[in-house]
Every structure is written in structure tokens, then in C-alpha cells.
Amino acid sequence: MLTIVTNPFVIFLILVVVLVISITALITSLLTIRRFSELVSQEVKAVERAPEKEVEQVVEKVSKEAAEVESKEAPKEAEVIKISGGFESLGDLATLTGMDSIFLFNLSGLPVDSYNMKEGERVAASLADFILTLRRLGFPADTIILKNGLKALLLTVKKVGDMEICALMVGKPEIDVDIDEIKELLQAYVSDLVGRREK
Numbered sequence: 001m002l003t004i005v006t007n008p009f010v011i012f013l014i015l016v017v018v019l020v021i022s023i024t025a026l027i028t029s030l031l032t033i034r035r036f037s038e039l040v041s042q043e044v045k046a047v048e049r050a051p052e053k054e055v056e057q058v059v060e061k062v063s064k065e066a067a068e069v070e071s072k073e074a075p076k077e078a079e080v081i082k083i084s085g086g087f088e089s090l091g092d093l094a095t096l097t098g099m100d101s102i103f104l105f106n107l108s109g110l111p112v113d114s115y116n117m118k119e120g121e122r123v124a125a126s127l128a129d130f131i132l133t134l135r136r137l138g139f140p141a142d143t144i145i146l147k148n149g150l151k152a153l154l155l156t157v158k159k160v161g162d163m164e165i166c167a168l169m170v171g172k173p174e175i176d177v178d179i180d181e182i183k184e185l186l187q188a189y190v191s192d193l194v195g196r197r198e199k
Contacts, residue, residue: 099171
């Protein structure tokens, strides 16, 4: 066996085979990286173009709406709905307000209840950290409204004992709803929820 390994010709063949395999692996890696970078650059370009398309669509939509408003004598005002009565679930409130998702969490970063929300624990921790950071910096964080194609409401709902309950509501609402009414409804829901859990 030692005679085969010490033979210079066999060693040369082994080195050539190892070198060929190494070069093949390197070329394959480079081609894979190149293909991956092309895919990433295509995605980045698509994301960069997406806001432009959205802006064009919004401009077209606004111009159509402006033409309709000009053709009418009295423009319609935004419809504001008064919500009365309670609701059984967050899904009912989402339906009433036109929101897609509602998520209740506490400032310890734990989810309390949700409707149509994924990754609740991670979202709760991130939002709790966000609110606490805003408060530490001196910014008011009781009601935060974000609008960018979606409407997002981040509300401080109620304090239950030492625990402060907050809500995240996300959607494309067709109608405007009074924030104070939403807070009142969420407060009633949280009170009912706490009452049910204590029983």
C-alpha cells in the first residue's frame, strides 16, 4: 500500500483530480452566487419600481375622482360612522371599522388577543419595545396613526392592574371611524375578556 502512495505518478494523478474537483466546485459556486445576485438585483429593481407604479395609480385614481367631483355640484364628505353597542370578537370590530387585522398586546411584549395576525409573539415584542422607546424619548405614544397605502393605528387601550394593553389595527378602511370610539369599544372588549378569563 505504501508503494502506491509513494509512487510519484499516483501522487500526481491524485493532485490533478483534487485540483479539477476544486476548480469545478469554485466555478459552480461562482455561477450560483452570480445567479443569486441577479435574482436579488431583479427583486430590488422590482421593489424600487413598485412605489412608482403605486404613485402613478394613485395619481390616475385622484385625477378620476377629481373629474367626478367637478362634474357633481356638491362633493360628498367622508362618511363617519358612529358605532354603537359592543361586539363579541375582534373580527366583529374589524368588520365594523374596515380593518384587516387587529392585535392586542401588553407592554411586556406578550400577545393578549388577535384577529388575522401572524407571528403574534414577535410582533408584540417589537411593538412594545417601540412604544416604550418612544415614551423614553419623550414622544406621546397613546395614539399613533400611519398612512401609506395602509392605515395603521397603534393605540394605548387600557390599564388592567399593572399591565397596560395596547392595540395595533391595520387595514385599508373604506370609512373613517372616530379613534375615541374605537378606544372605548376596545376598552369594553378588554374588560369583557379579562372578566371571562377570571371566571
